[in-house]
Amino acid sequence: MIPIRTSSLVDTAARYPPRVETISFARGIPAPECLPVAELAECARAAIERDGKTILSYGSSAGYAPLREWIAERHGTEPGRVLLSNGSLQGFVFLAQRLAPGRRVLVERPTYDRPLKILRDVGAEVVPVAMDDEGIDPDALESALRDGEPPAFLYTIPTFQNPSGRTLSTERRRRVVELAAEHDLLVLEDDPYGLVRFEGEEPPSLYELSERRVAYSSSFSKTIAPGIRVGYFILPLELERALEATATATYITPALLGQATVHEFLRRGCFEPNLERVRGLLRARRDAMLAALERELPAVRWSRPEGGYFLWLELPQSVPGTEAGGVTFVPGTDFGGGANELRLAYSYVSPDEIATGVERLAAALPVAV
């Protein structure tokens, strides 16, 4: 008799023994319960009903005007300096295409892997600058600035960095903007995680310290939903105009429906309560991961983020691959880091899965205790 496969679950069950499902510390995305589904459904409907003729036609390449205004007001600037894009990575592509080809671009070591790829693809020379638990090292930054051609810009994620979870100290923030002024350096501050703070005092953003030298980018991916694809940039006016022209030539108008839905979410006062809820869900996950690491991997170094999605593991020896003991992670080398380093995301899985995952990691990793 030929066995009949009734479902792909049969295959899965055959391949893995029961109760050993893969646990993902690789996925840097919010847990599904972070997404305010019902509210956004209602906001999308209301936004189209109120302003459908605008949202459903072509409009400004810089995005939905009421949302540009809200962001400008929040950051104390002009709407004309705000560019909305289909996720902030798309805006980074525009900026890199405009400024980086054939030029040096300074980045943190380690840093977010997607911008690294984009910079290489546009023909930039990526110059990694060392960082430690307090963020980018200003002395290393100064050396990089003195040594070689003036860079197109410094790309930095100063708060709850992807991948390390580290935050640049206030003192160093001041040093960074001083160096920017001395060396006529444009700083791109990428800040998607800043509002996802669980505890501790919020340092000033680099943008707040120097509106003149710092371009700021963020998104609603971590505060509302990543699939809504609403990123934004605050730029020097001339650069905003140049990137807006690139946006026109690329997609005419960004996806206004997501932007108008976000705007409706904001104007209904849903943003702050949702943020509090999301912070609580993620804090529980961060706490679970820190507690499990202390229990299971006492001889290993890790960062202690006060917010965001990630922490960074430094092991005494290198770890090959992207999985150990049925737990996935992203190797440090993907971010320009060391072969003994790993990024662990606590954002996606549940606190219980985090405890189990760290236990399994500890058993599987070649850690000399």
Add this chain to the structure above:
Amino acid sequence: MIPIRTSSLVDTAARYPPRVETISFARGIPAPECLPVAELAECARAAIERDGKTILSYGSSAGYAPLREWIAERHGTEPGRVLLSNGSLQGFVFLAQRLAPGRRVLVERPTYDRPLKILRDVGAEVVPVAMDDEGIDPDALESALRDGEPPAFLYTIPTFQNPSGRTLSTERRRRVVELAAEHDLLVLEDDPYGLVRFEGEEPPSLYELSERRVAYSSSFSKTIAPGIRVGYFILPLELERALEATATATYITPALLGQATVHEFLRRGCFEPNLERVRGLLRARRDAMLAALERELPAVRWSRPEGGYFLWLELPQSVPGTEAGGVTFVPGTDFGGGANELRLAYSYVSPDEIATGVERLAAALPVAV
């Protein structure tokens, strides 16, 4: 006393005498009443309520799976060959970046201006191929294929072309795909207007004549709403994978909310009735423009489109600028056409405005009758 300007309307009123508002034959966008606002509001809500966890998170870079499946079925192909992008222009950018740098790309003369700019920006050599009332001239295409390096692809809008409103005849369609086979040529068939047909028989698409040689692109901009930003491509599998990788590196996931809203619109059976309604609204505009041209500009040549948004005026002498008699248009030279040619869009303004606009144009244009 210093005069106080209370509103910019004051300026406008001062500059134009009353009742001479500008009439736009320049805007190639649907009239506001074409947009199915109430239905889309309801569809956006329903889509998020039903599938919010998917729509609001990161997903496939090729777009919302149920919509890929719908499109694949409609075109008799595999979902894996369908790439959804944030408007079809964005997908064209991916394709141009992938295939065109440093290579020849054949285009119709005239053709849509945005792809021309994109091709030049990526460093392609744009080779215009002559067309007439029956569309691209196959003999001219054959010469362009024999003469010089093999091109990366031919870009063509065979049905209700932007800017000319012309449609490639069935006989010529067969010649074009024969030439493609002989010369191992990739044809990109851009077909956003094909479904907006008012009358006449629908010729086979180039894609239907040769799935192997033809990549097909379209969007829901003309059949549902341009602001929804849902373009799509049907590609050879290898090319789909390459462009999907570019999409991942550019924006991770396209804007799924618009795609899921379109999918909901389709599954509710709103698409065909809406298309009938839109065809009626646009047919009335096309008819108004043809009637007015016959009345007012009998000595001038124009195309007689059976669908779409545009018609093409050939004047006995060149027309400088983008406006005449308070009527705006796009000069032929923007599309690689002649200085005596104009694109008139009848899609945006009302039939009454069209009659008035053509009357004013006829009075203002330097036409030797």
